[in-house]
Amino acid sequence: MSITINYNNMMAHKIGDKGFTWEQIVATKKQAIQALKTVQANRGLGMQGWMQLPHADKAEISKIKKTAKQIAKSCDYFVVLGIGGSALGPTAVFTAIKHLYFNQLPKKVRKAPQFYVIDNVDPERMNALFDIIDIKKTIFNVVTKSGATSETMAQYLIVLDMLKKELGDGYKDHIVCTTSQNRGNLIKIAKEEGFETFYIPDGVGGRFSELCPVGLLPAAVEGIDISAMLKGAAHMDRICKKADLKSNPALITAVLQYLSMKQGKNISVMMPYADSLKYIADWYAQLWAESLGKNKDKEGREIDPVGQTPVKALGVTDQHSQVQLYANGPFDKVVTFLEVGSFRGDTDIPQGCPDVPDVNFLCGNTLSTLLTNELFATRYALTKAKMANYTIKMDVVDEYHLGQLLYLFEMQTAYAGELLGIDTYNQPGVEEGKNATYALFGKKGYEAKAEELNNAPQDNQEYII
Amino acid sequence: MSITINYNNMMAHKIGDKGFTWEQIVATKKQAIQALKTVQANRGLGMQGWMQLPHADKAEISKIKKTAKQIAKSCDYFVVLGIGGSALGPTAVFTAIKHLYFNQLPKKVRKAPQFYVIDNVDPERMNALFDIIDIKKTIFNVVTKSGATSETMAQYLIVLDMLKKELGDGYKDHIVCTTSQNRGNLIKIAKEEGFETFYIPDGVGGRFSELCPVGLLPAAVEGIDISAMLKGAAHMDRICKKADLKSNPALITAVLQYLSMKQGKNISVMMPYADSLKYIADWYAQLWAESLGKNKDKEGREIDPVGQTPVKALGVTDQHSQVQLYANGPFDKVVTFLEVGSFRGDTDIPQGCPDVPDVNFLCGNTLSTLLTNELFATRYALTKAKMANYTIKMDVVDEYHLGQLLYLFEMQTAYAGELLGIDTYNQPGVEEGKNATYALFGKKGYEAKAEELNNAPQDNQEYII
Numbered sequence A, B: 001m002s003i004t005i006n007y008n009n010m011m012a013h014k015i016g017d018k019g020f021t022w023e024q025i026v027a028t029k030k031q032a033i034q035a036l037k038t039v040q041a042n043r044g045l046g047m048q049g050w051m052q053l054p055h056a057d058k059a060e061i062s063k064i065k066k067t068a069k070q071i072a073k074s075c076d077y078f079v080v081l082g083i084g085g086s087a088l089g090p091t092a093v094f095t096a097i098k099h100l101y102f103n104q105l106p107k108k109v110r111k112a113p114q115f116y117v118i119d120n121v122d123p124e125r126m127n128a129l130f131d132i133i134d135i136k137k138t139i140f141n142v143v144t145k146s147g148a149t150s151e152t153m154a155q156y157l158i159v160l161d162m163l164k165k166e167l168g169d170g171y172k173d174h175i176v177c178t179t180s181q182n183r184g185n186l187i188k189i190a191k192e193e194g195f196e197t198f199y200i201p202d203g204v205g206g207r208f209s210e211l212c213p214v215g216l217l218p219a220a221v222e223g224i225d226i227s228a229m230l231k232g233a234a235h236m237d238r239i240c241k242k243a244d245l246k247s248n249p250a251l252i253t254a255v256l257q258y259l260s261m262k263q264g265k266n267i268s269v270m271m272p273y274a275d276s277l278k279y280i281a282d283w284y285a286q287l288w289a290e291s292l293g294k295n296k297d298k299e300g301r302e303i304d305p306v307g308q309t310p311v312k313a314l315g316v317t318d319q320h321s322q323v324q325l326y327a328n329g330p331f332d333k334v335v336t337f338l339e340v341g342s343f344r345g346d347t348d349i350p351q352g353c354p355d356v357p358d359v360n361f362l363c364g365n366t367l368s369t370l371l372t373n374e375l376f377a378t379r380y381a382l383t384k385a386k387m388a389n390y391t392i393k394m395d396v397v398d399e400y401h402l403g404q405l406l407y408l409f410e411m412q413t414a415y416a417g418e419l420l421g422i423d424t425y426n427q428p429g430v431e432e433g434k435n436a437t438y439a440l441f442g443k444k445g446y447e448a449k450a451e452e453l454n455n456a457p458q459d460n461q462e463y464i465i
Helices: A012-018 A022-026 A029-041 A049-055 A058-074 A085-097 A123-132 A150-174 A185-193 A213-221 A226-239 A249-262 A275-292 A323-328 A367-384 A399-420 A428-440 A447-455 B012-018 B022-026 B029-041 B049-055 B058-074 B085-097 B123-132 B150-174 B185-193 B213-221 B226-239 B249-262 B275-292 B323-328 B367-384 B399-420 B428-440 B447-455
Strands: A004-006 A077-081 A114-118 A138-143 A175-180 A196-200 A267-272 A294-296 A302-306 A309-312 A333-340 A389-394 B004-006 B077-081 B114-118 B138-143 B175-180 B196-200 B267-272 B294-296 B302-306 B309-312 B333-340 B389-394
Touching: A004 A249, A022 A249, A029 A249, A029 A399, A049 A226, A049 A399, A058 A196, A058 A213, A058 A226, A077 A085, A077 A150, A077 A213, A085 A114, A085 A213, A085 A275, A085 A399, A114 A123, A114 A213, A123 A150, A123 B275, A123 B367, A138 A150, A138 A213, A150 A175, A150 A185, A150 B367, A175 A185, A175 A213, A185 A196, A196 A213, A213 A226, A226 A249, A226 A399, A249 A333, A249 A399, A267 A275, A275 A309, A275 A333, A275 A399, A275 B123, A275 B323, A294 A428, A294 B323, A309 B309, A323 A367, A323 B275, A323 B294, A323 B428, A333 A367, A367 A389, A367 B123, A367 B150, A367 B428, A389 A399, A428 A447, A428 B323, A428 B367, B004 B249, B022 B249, B029 B249, B029 B399, B049 B226, B049 B399, B058 B196, B058 B213, B058 B226, B077 B085, B077 B150, B077 B213, B085 B114, B085 B213, B085 B275, B085 B399, B114 B123, B114 B213, B123 B150, B138 B150, B138 B213, B150 B175, B150 B185, B175 B185, B175 B213, B185 B196, B196 B213, B213 B226, B226 B249, B226 B399, B249 B333, B249 B399, B267 B275, B275 B309, B275 B333, B275 B399, B294 B428, B323 B367, B333 B367, B367 B389, B389 B399, B428 B447
Parallel strands: A077 A114, A077 A138, A138 A175, A175 A196, A267 A309, A267 A333, A333 A389, B077 B114, B077 B138, B138 B175, B175 B196, B267 B309, B267 B333, B333 B389
Antiparallel strands: A004 A389, A294 A302, B004 B389, B294 B302
8 A cells, every 4th residue: 555645734725825725736837847857857867866776676685685684693782873864764764663662672572683873972872882782792884975974983983993802803793884885985994894895876865875775784684674665665656756746745745845935834844643653753854954955056056045944743742742832833834744544553541530531531442542533633723723734644654654655755855856946965054064073173184174263253251151 | 060151153243134233132121121020020820830849848859759769669660651741851851860771771780760751642652661661560650730631641541450450459559640739630549549649739830840740750760869950940040030131041042032033033943962961852842832832922812923943953963964954044043052061971082094084083082072073063154154053051961950951941931931922831722632632532521522523624535645
């Protein structure tokens, strides 16, 4: 079954002038079809290598699975060292598919190594990790395309040193690299050291990398069915090619978000109603923010800054945190609900509190009914308050539907970027911060930046309390 | 030492016309002082009972500590059943103070029970919890002021049933209630059952409840120094009373956020640079969103909707996810950096990669230097891009500074609500969803709502893909 999208609550018949008529949507049809054609024409070219990932070579997938099996057998802990897309994708998929307290299950129940993603350079986090893993029983997956990601390479240096001290020459078996095949530092290091290595295709950027070895290797190590994920993505790819607003889910959601941005809705809330999908919202937040937050057009000309700010929410939990704002606050948001048709297990709410009608009405139902009813009710309330929202529904959370979902969001992002006329795949805005970091460390070549930092206007002590 | 606030990067001398001159700030001085006077005059009254919490009765704190000690001794798992403020505060404080993988440490290292907060009714989460705890060795803390919170009471019913089946009459020792002393369902149930009970003062709403037993009991069970937390909060209370923009941190940040909202900055990003403070951003998100997201003034008259949308980010991690948008996207945000002066432990980055200058420049430094330099550089880059930001710095993450921080945000919220002229303490926007949920369950008294739901406009199948 396919994921379905219900966007009635984006439309004028539901939310009046906060929504759209079909005529308003059709007015962008020409532009939308052009965006689709451009995106599809560039499939596999430039930074659109990610569009080919669902159709990966079977031999490559077999290699990943085979190595993953060996890794799973040979270690008790599998630790991803990566940041950004290298961390968010693996975390999202692991959380979606595996037990919600996986690392705390006994080994024989887990049947796969404990799983950690270390995506920060907080020393307290790093030290805490070493308190609970045995590095002699750990395999570290170092993930960086360029091998120049400071955070990941700092982690690599720390881990390498520890492994050498603990294991002597045996350290080589404890590091697996996922990096560019053709350039950068890590491939050079990996070859010299003889580390097992997987490749990130040139045309695949971090935030579009979940369906290449960046995401597939960790998933396969944990016993997740990566073939089903790719199959789901390939299915979604077929649907998202259609030059038709009424049957192409990525194209219609891109258009709806684009029109909403034009209306001044600068916030995109992603609200899954399932703990398992919580980190899908984090993964989407990077994809949407880094791809669309731009102040130059594709030709490099300055434009008024664009880009919605993604907000992560979780149903029902955040009904008790964010929904007051969503219901009564400004009309500056589009809420995307992620709904799950049926859960993998349920819990009965037993009889009790016969004298407390405020509680007793729940008895005899199940938790999933409570959650589903609350989603229905919250969606109803937001719609009644004329707050734009739509629902993406997946029948079940499994690898196949997850592959569909990830690819749907990637295609939506590609189409939205094209509609905005920006470069979806660059991230020039992070260069300034990177360069300033290099300058602070006295890195060669950044003397001018160091000088600039020295000459920057000083803080006025009057504005410090 | 006090927390310091540096708001230079909100000012025109740093970010030009995206910031403020001192004259612009002073223009709101009268209004700000009036807001302060109103808030202070209502200390302890109505829903401002939270302002008295830092000055709690010593006997009450002693009782919490004593019971907490007994709980810690008598169980291996301590599980909070609560949602909203009852969950967010305990999670934020636990994560800030305790080991980052606390639950996975051996018992003799932990010296306190494993700690879980179940703040959703996702059946997969509930089942997963029961897979890893032994309920015979678990104490459940049921937290709801009214005892009518459907999610928490559903959890209570499930747990009660399981405990009775496992332990017979012994179940009574496994439930501790935190609820209203005077009204509601849970106090009634607790008295009938003879459960140990702590009280939530009448004038303390969920999002302002961390410094009452809602937060203090779980913290004390885990060995967190709640007296130091309260001492920090009391210190901040003294500072935040001052009728002076230049020396009152809560008043100046409230004014800066208020003026930013007037400028159209409808997004408040909270970005701690420390894994330990990650969930402070979640706690703040509820406090800020539910308090300020309103469409009626204090007198109940309709106004244009107000309220910034809080966004949670984590440094340095989200530099690789959100900072592109923050640097190049629309000028619709205020970024609050949370900086830590010194970490509780550090990690050296050892020598290595001598032939790779892109990596080698890091060697001989520490992770905390890398993190601190990246914060400096990111802040510099955002300021250069004229993106409004300010920094809250705490010397160390400990109970005393944490108490300061929590109370600072509460006071800032109180002042901001007053400046906006809204009721900071209500949440009328969630009623519609609650009532619709009741109607879906066929709860008595909600027949009209059920009828309304039945008659709501149907979804048009044309808008479903």
